[in-house]
Amino acid sequence: MTGHAHKAGxxxxxSERAAWHDETLWIVRRKRDKMAxxxxxxxxxxxxxxxxxxxxxxxLDNYLVQFDGQAQKNGAQVHWAGDAARFNExxxxxxxxxxxxxxxxxxxxxxxxxGLNPFLEKQGIEVTDTDLxxxxxxxxxxxxxxxxMPAIHLKKEEIGELFHEKLxxxxxxxxxxxxxxxxxxxxxxxFLEAEVAITGVNFAVAExxxxxxxxxxxxxxxxxxxxxxxxxxxxxxxxxxxxxxLGVFIRLLARSATGQPITTYTSHYMGPKPGGQMHIxxxxxxxxxxxxxxxxxxxxxxIRCGACMNTCPVYRRSGGHSYGSVIPGPIGSILAxxxxxxxxxxxxxxxxxxxxxxxxxxxxxxxxxxxYRWRQDLSEKKRVSPGKRHTMKMxxxxxxxxKMYDFSGKMARWGIKNLPRKLVYNRLNVWGKERExxxxxxxxxxxxxxxxxxxxxxxxxxx
Amino acid sequence: MxxxxxxxxxxENKAKTTPLPKFFGSLAEKQDTGLINxxxxxxxxxxxxxxxxxxxxxxxxxxxEHFPGATDFRxxxxxxxxxxxxxxxxxxxxxxxxxxxxxxxxxxxAVWLDETRFPNRLVPFIAEELVVCLNAKEIVCxxxxxxxxxxxxxxxxxxxxxxxxxxxxxxxNLVFGAHGAKKIVIVLY
Numbered sequence: 001m002t003g004h005a006h007k008a009g010x011x012x013x014x015s016e017r018a019a020w021h022d023e024t025l026w027i028v029r030r031k032r033d034k035m036a037x038x039x040x041x042x043x044x045x046x047x048x049x050x051x052x053x054x055x056x057x058x059x060l061d062n063y064l065v066q067f068d069g070q071a072q073k074n075g076a077q078v079h080w081a082g083d084a085a086r087f088n089e090x091x092x093x094x095x096x097x098x099x100x101x102x103x104x105x106x107x108x109x110x111x112x113x114x115g116l117n118p119f120l121e122k123q124g125i126e127v128t129d130t131d132l133x134x135x136x137x138x139x140x141x142x143x144x145x146x147x148x149m150p151a152i153h154l155k156k157e158e159i160g161e162l163f164h165e166k167l168x169x170x171x172x173x174x175x176x177x178x179x180x181x182x183x184x185x186x187x188x189x190x191f192l193e194a195e196v197a198i199t200g201v202n203f204a205v206a207e208x209x210x211x212x213x214x215x216x217x218x219x220x221x222x223x224x225x226x227x228x229x230x231x232x233x234x235x236x237x238x239x240x241x242x243x244x245x246l247g248v249f250i251r252l253l254a255r256s257a258t259g260q261p262i263t264t265y266t267s268h269y270m271g272p273k274p275g276g277q278m279h280i281x282x283x284x285x286x287x288x289x290x291x292x293x294x295x296x297x298x299x300x301x302x303i304r305c306g307a308c309m310n311t312c313p314v315y316r317r318s319g320g321h322s323y324g325s326v327i328p329g330p331i332g333s334i335l336a337x338x339x340x341x342x343x344x345x346x347x348x349x350x351x352x353x354x355x356x357x358x359x360x361x362x363x364x365x366x367x368x369x370x371x372y373r374w375r376q377d378l379s380e381k382k383r384v385s386p387g388k389r390h391t392m393k394m395x396x397x398x399x400x401x402x403k404m405y406d407f408s409g410k411m412a413r414w415g416i417k418n419l420p421r422k423l424v425y426n427r428l429n430v431w432g433k434e435r436e437x438x439x440x441x442x443x444x445x446x447x448x449x450x451x452x453x454x455x456x457x458x459x460x461x462x463x
Numbered sequence: 464m465x466x467x468x469x470x471x472x473x474x475e476n477k478a479k480t481t482p483l484p485k486f487f488g489s490l491a492e493k494q495d496t497g498l499i500n501x502x503x504x505x506x507x508x509x510x511x512x513x514x515x516x517x518x519x520x521x522x523x524x525x526x527x528e529h530f531p532g533a534t535d536f537r538x539x540x541x542x543x544x545x546x547x548x549x550x551x552x553x554x555x556x557x558x559x560x561x562x563x564x565x566x567x568x569x570x571x572x573a574v575w576l577d578e579t580r581f582p583n584r585l586v587p588f589i590a591e592e593l594v595v596c597l598n599a600k601e602i603v604c605x606x607x608x609x610x611x612x613x614x615x616x617x618x619x620x621x622x623x624x625x626x627x628x629x630x631x632x633x634x635x636n637l638v639f640g641a642h643g644a645k646k647i648v649i650v651l652y
Contacts, residue, residue, distance in 0.1 A: 051481070052484060054481050058478045059480060061470045061477070064470065074619070082465040082468050132630045133632035159634075176633040176634060179633055180640070184641060184642060208614075216629050216630060218628040218641065219641070221585075241483060243615070246614075248606075248607075260509065261572065265588075267622045268621045269619075269620060270618065272619065273547075289472065291476040291477055
């Protein structure tokens with residue numbers, strides 16, 4: 001079993017790095033707060049965004065049809081993929097039809113989800129991820145650990161060594177400006193060579209058939225405009241009705257994600273370049289089924305800003321890789337079990353349920369409520385580990401009866417004080433793994449109350 | 464085939480229709496001088512530079528003085544030199560490029576450029592340095608106003624650019640010039 005708790009434990013072994021990770025993400029969270037507070041209408045923007053998404057999901061079929069028609073009218077070719085396998089085939093089909101072997105790709109969690117890179121590479125197609133963070137983890141053959149900052153788990157020394165090996169930068173030079181310049185040169189070559197450019201999509205507008213992509217680096221645009229063929233990969237939930245609605249989402253996205261007022265580039269692709277091809281692949285891959293789950297439907301509103309990760313005390317202290325899912329953190333923990341309940345049944349427990357994720361979510365997804373709901377569903381379906389299930393059952397019995405509760409309290413107080421340490425801090429005592437149990441009081445609250453207050457009334461005279 | 468299946472599944476699974484909320488109006492008060500200062504402040508915060516000059520009459524002499532060797536796409540002859548099918552290797556040599564911006568956005572320092580402003584879509588991204596001339600009267604308050612201006616645009620490509628290309632992917636250190644322009648200058652006239 002290599003669940004979240006185990007992998008989080010591995011991450012925490014390097015306490016210095018874990019502390020750095022925690023602090024760095026907290027800085028990003030504070031930047032987000034500063035930005036949000038500078039917009040007086042922030043809360044009404046969130047409400048508006050949430051309602052637009054709510055409405056769009058309730059009319060999703062119609063908006064998809066409208067988008068399809070508009071995009072075709074603009075000269076784009078629209079493809080539909082029911083699942084990951086079909087999606088991969090469509091994309092590789094477009095590449096092969098153009099006799100292309102060199103592909104550049106900007107960030108797209110959807111292509112990660114569908115395993116597009118390994119699929120294309122098996123067919124001899126070279127795929128270069130062009131976002132700097134993504135290129136770094138592609139060199140390391142690792143998945144992203146954050147959806148907005150894919151290489152946030154790495155230190156500059158590691159990246160310096162990696163670039164020395166892969167790009168022949170000076171040994172021992174870890175200066176971020178120097179390393180970024182080296183990556184710019186390396187990727188500039190890839191952009192100029194590429195025959196096909198693939199992007200993810202932040203928003204797809206039904207009214208005009210436009211796809212909108214936001215980046216800070218400009219890598220989506222460098223790829224799309226340099227290559228003769230552009231392919232935009234979009235999940236069905238990315239639809240929004242009107243161009244005017246973009247104003248709401250663009251104002252929320254970068255402020256929530258990185259604490260910027262807007263990303264450097266907000267690009268609106270409406271039609272192919274002269275002599276070029278523009279393809280849009282609309283992907284379902286489980287989303288339409290998810291739409292039918294009333295209690296979890298809201299999660300499809302997600303605009304992938306990553307704010308819930310930056311604020312999450314568990315994510316910050318366990319790292320994105322500990323989740324094992326394509327999308328980590330609070331939103332990932334409610335999305336992942338929908339696709340593979342068996343693989344990810346521990347993720348809804350990787351949360352303190354503090355609710356901070358729901359507070360920062362720009363589209364007001366009830367993230368921590370959904371995590372709580374998942375726990376109940378998983379328990380009912382007997383999808384939680386036997387250890388957890390039996391402990392919970394026992395706790396339920398103890399907490400339900402006052403005699404049982406009093407007795408257990410007494411036993412625990414006596415046990416922790418008198419039993420040998422080895423026996424108390426046994427394998428089943430997960431709480432005691434990384435920390436000391438609290439000091440035991442001499443008596444329970446009930447005993448104390450009986451002794452001091454019974455019959456006398458409270459200090460304020462209440463009976 | 465997949466199209467019908469996906470649409471059918473959505474029809475079966477979607478929730479009861481909720482209404483589409485009406486447009487989110489721009490809440491901020493319009494104040495011309497306020498907007499220009501706000502635009503300049505935010506532009507600086509996102510790493511851009513700004514010059515403000517006295518009216519359109521001074522623009523040409525200012526540009527000649529400050530950006531003498533620049534490739535100026537406000538001029539028709541430059542379009543002839545870099546036609547739409549210009550090889551990208553030639554575009555990759557572009558150093559300082561001048562474009563005429565359509566409008567700016569005070570709340571985030573962005574300028575809107577659609578493809579009527581450049582012959583090839585790579586131009587604003589592949590240049591080392593980008594200079595955008597913008598009429599100071601064409602600054603809107605926020606993105607709601609911005610989309611009411613650009614939204615019905617029917618060109619094939621349009622972009623908001625706010626500051627130079629940047630990345631913080633190495634230990635959250637901010638570096639300018641990831642892939643696109645390393646420097647952006649807005650000239651307000």
